[in-house]
Amino acid sequence: MKNYKVSIIGGTDGLGKWFAKYLKSKNFDVTVTGRDIVKGKSVEKELGVKFTNNNIEAAKEGDIVIVAVPINVTERVIREVAPHVREGCLLMDITSIKEIPSKTMEEYAKEGVTVVPTHPMFGPSTPSLMRQVVILTPSERHKKSEWFRKVKDFLEKEGARVIVIKPEEHDRIMGVVQGLTHFAYISLGATLKELGVDIKESRKYASPIYELMIYIIGRIIGQNPYLYADIQMHNPQIKHIHETFIGQCNLIKNIVERKDREEFVKLMKEAAKHFGNEAKRGVSYSDKAVFALTKEMEKLSKMKGKDIGLRHIYSGNVHYGILKDVDGDYIIIEKNGKEIKLSTSNVMVMEENELKKWKDENLPKYHRDVSILFKKDVDENVILDLLKDRFDVEIMDIYEGEKIEEGFKSVTFRVYAFENVEEKEREFLKIIENIGGKRRFK
Amino acid sequence: MKNYKVSIIGGTDGLGKWFAKYLKSKNFDVTVTGRDIVKGKSVEKELGVKFTNNNIEAAKEGDIVIVAVPINVTERVIREVAPHVREGCLLMDITSIKEIPSKTMEEYAKEGVTVVPTHPMFGPSTPSLMRQVVILTPSERHKKSEWFRKVKDFLEKEGARVIVIKPEEHDRIMGVVQGLTHFAYISLGATLKELGVDIKESRKYASPIYELMIYIIGRIIGQNPYLYADIQMHNPQIKHIHETFIGQCNLIKNIVERKDREEFVKLMKEAAKHFGNEAKRGVSYSDKAVFALTKEMEKLSKMKGKDIGLRHIYSGNVHYGILKDVDGDYIIIEKNGKEIKLSTSNVMVMEENELKKWKDENLPKYHRDVSILFKKDVDENVILDLLKDRFDVEIMDIYEGEKIEEGFKSVTFRVYAFENVEEKEREFLKIIENIGGKRRFK
Structure with a gap:
């Protein structure tokens, strides 16, 4: 679907803008429209999409035309743009009500246009389509169309839960x-x-x-x-x-x-x-929701003085530092000698492996190379595997040439650390010396 | 406080029974009362507390008397028991309203009795006092008493959040x-x-x-x-x-x-x-609650085929097995060749270290002892420490006597496994042979 031109009518705000950004990130060719030219130009720049204040022009150009204006003007805007959508193209809306827009689109679109009225059940603060409910209310005729199948497949591939029902329902x-x-x-x-x-x-x-x-x-x-x-x-x-x-x-x-x-x-x-059974479910599920919130506080209270990663629940930005203090409302971390106060409700504590991955990708890393002599019959991969539980380490080189003592081989390890790489190296060597290795160069 | 006699008036049901169980587990000497003798006898047996159907007798005996009857009879029962509480003792109630019970207790208790009206803000499904709110509404006079300080200290030591206010407030x-x-x-x-x-x-x-x-x-x-x-x-x-x-x-x-x-x-x-600011907080906190619930589902969907521990949110019972399937409502695990279907809302997925601890304490464990020769200058504690990342292992014995090859010592390890202990031993020996150790007995 990636080569399609998408025109989002009213795409400079709210969920329309959200879809503009999302579809742009999926490499669609996106145009947004809006009445406010200053805002439109700013969105154009922000998202890297095209902007026009001419709805009819955008409707003519789009392979996919999505009406994303407020509910109270949806009917009027559909009447305005629907007749200009080209045959063979797709017309959608993303309004929270469906009976009126469905009827209006069917009435005003040309014969060869596919109509797929849509209700995405989420707001613009949602990070992705993953696990979000999207309701589609196409007529029986359009339900059999190629376009409908494509829309449904795309949404499901993105992780959405798609429901197809009648607009009145x-x-x-x-x-x-x-x-x-x-x-x-x-x-x-x-x-x-x-x-x-x-x-x-x-x-x-x-x-x-x-x-x-x-x-x-x-x-x-x-x-x-x-x-x-x-x-x-x-x-x-x-x-x-x-x-x-x-x-x-x-x-x-x-x-x-x-x-x-x-x-x-x-x-x-x-x-x-x-x-019925939903009442019981309610008790345990709301308990789980409450447990989940208090569990994080308990986890936090045990982490004081340790290093911690906090991910902002919307922006995804990470704050990394030493946890100094926690109360119900705030978390204070120390970062480069400065204290930062974060609102508890805005961040989630990163799990250990998530934090490790983030550090790998974001923090400057230092390394030391050390060459170690092992007996020839030693399997250096077994050693590496064992050391990896404890160190961020890889093997750079194995050498068995003349300069090496008879019956031995030289294995060069690279040991990484985010800080104190010398201490890390000492720790590494201490273990090496106890597991049958010796330094090649002293 | 442990030697005190506690009489819980209406302690055979609901929150009264919850406190009977809780205080019994903290080694108080607990008596409960109730009208229903059959039920009383059954609670007596279940909790290991004493039972009587005579409220007045229980009120006379208790160092601490807690009125825990339904709200609609609280006033009547206070009038009945309060005059019999001994001087120097403590009278409490745990009703969800406070103005009427506070007034009635003050009026009907003897001069030397301390009155501490209490509202525990939780239901009988709560596992402990940890993080629970308990409201106390003593009069100015009783707020200065020794009993009041003891009650507050006890609750706070148990992890409760105690709030002291006027009954009308x-x-x-x-x-x-x-x-x-x-x-x-x-x-x-x-x-x-x-x-x-x-x-x-x-x-x-x-x-x-x-x-x-x-x-x-x-x-x-x-x-x-x-x-x-x-x-x-x-x-x-x-x-x-x-x-x-x-x-x-x-x-x-x-x-x-x-x-x-x-x-x-x-x-x-x-x-x-x-x-004000609470609205913003609402957005992010409810997002966090929702995230927390969906996060567990995502975690589960990645764990299919792996071993998993599920803890029942109320009973604390653990189901351990291989995760076969998950949907929104049910989790299916295989346990000893049988499939078990659990309601998602009733269980929480145990974290790795929590599961490890549970397995240690609950599953049968097998072990093998292997004696390994290391050079004398090797520090076996460094080796043990490294192996512990990978194995459940301890050192049983170190021997440097005559029977050992010159320059070597024998270290006997005990390797544990929940199943396939032979395979675990092979894996262990493969690593040992690559880190400078050799088997003492072949």
Whole structure:
């Protein structure tokens, strides 16, 4: 697919920009459009893609045309660009609702254009498609097309979990999965504001579940509010969902007010019964999520004074140094004699082998070559293999010529170290002398 | 504190039973009470504690008396037992509300009794006090007592995070931390039931945040509904909190209905502003929780065919075997030729060193002793140290007597293996022969 021209309508922002960057990194020929020329030029430079503020021109040029504008203008923009997509080409959108865009694209695209309406279920902070859910809602006709197969294969090869359903079904499910979820958490966020709860202070008293709830509210209310408004406002199912939720809140409030213990228990039990096995799963999975977060803190508290690698969860940047101090909110490391304070929530502790690999690739390495005499019948590969458990070492040369004592061979090792290479060499020689080797040159 | 007699009123169930078990394991002399004699006898046997169905007798005997009955009968039981607690002794309760029990204990206990009302913020599935929050609400007078200091010291030594506040302040904060949290998630659970959402199916389309929400709902509605009813019904703050939440839901519902995009954005931004830095924290922390869960799946998918240890998150039991297959819900391992299917949500993958330790302590181990001749100037500890990277090995004996070739010494190693000890021995000898050693007996 790599030679295709991709035009992303509204690709200077949000998820459109994310796809521009991603597809560019996969060597597609990417053009983005947007109304703001200054921003467009800046994105052009940042991502190394082309920019035009002419949607119709971009639609004409693209082999693949992706509409990535906000939900509230999606319908209008599809009407504008769809008729200009060339026959034999592919038209997609990446809007969070699917019924309206699917219908509009089918209606306005030419006969020979394949339409694959798409909903990537992730935001622009996601590092890759790996394990992300992508929903496709093509019509029966387009489901049989070559383009559809190509899109699906590409996404799956990139690690995405692809789901194919009807657009109406999509909107029904998303009314719950996104609509209800956002609605509840935004309402909770607004409630905590109304009640004047000091969030940071309240976390001190927190059960782990309250803490998780606070994280999720914080996450949702910190996102682009226009997107969240549009998700609520353009899904025809949402009114019924809101009413059902508020109805249940009022029902439970009344039960509590009249202290009807048995009725409360009945309601909770019925909900649990509906969840079935999922309720049990909920207990252990949320425990696992909580365990995972506290486990890292425990691990950290044991690593004080040791060298540590911390990887930023979004940028991927690594901070490497000696761990000086940890508390719930901050990690302090020492790097070249300076202290650096990092926010615990932004970094993950690198595992040992991950850190080793990073050091190999990023830190300056020093080395020493040492020639060692071994008896001729010794297998230097067995020795190397054993030493590798302890040293970063390789064999550079083996020599059995005249200058060597009868019955011996000279093996030249190269020993690497990130610092203190002399000490490393001494340590190496001490072991060598105990395992039948002797220095060729003293 | 170990010699104290502890009487737990209502200690045959729930958190009371949890404390009975915990304190027994810390060598306290524990008595539990309960109305159900059959259950009491069974707990007596299970935990190795004493049981009586006479609350007053237990209150008279205990140096420390802990009221651990359900919230709805706490006040009544305190009135019953508090007057019988001996002077110089300690009276506590572990109810989730604090204003009413604190007042009642102060009123009904004798002058010389110390009162320390307590709210352990965890459930009976918690493995230990480590990192758990425990709230204490003693009066100013009791805060200066010896007993109070002892309780606080004990909890902190056990790893708990102790918070000391006024009972009214506790109930105000818990109205939010527990009351609002439970209310929202129970309402969500009831809503999903009302809407007829197939939970398992819906998870497929899930954004990670929806999945986390489902886990938390599942967790909460799966708990003891009477406890949750009582937490809602006995907190005087809860009515105002319910009304505020439902008010915000209605407000947002109306904004969505009239498609007032700017008003929605304003509301969401104001909530985000109230959260301040906590909103950012929310994004990265919930990402970390989600990463942590998916990271384990990725780790697992790379371990197929290898040996693996899975620890049950509650019982601590270990399943050890060869990893055959993994999907989102199940892990299949082969153990002694039989396949075992484990629920992913119930187990955590053990880290390498954790598994090694477990194997050392639990699997039958075989060994071979081999005597090796080394030159006298060789340091056998350097050799042992190097071999330990690769083998489970120790030195049993060093011998330099007559029977040994001049200039040599005999070092006897013991090599351990969980299986194939002969192969391990061959591997060991191959290395030994290349590092200057030779077998004493062939």
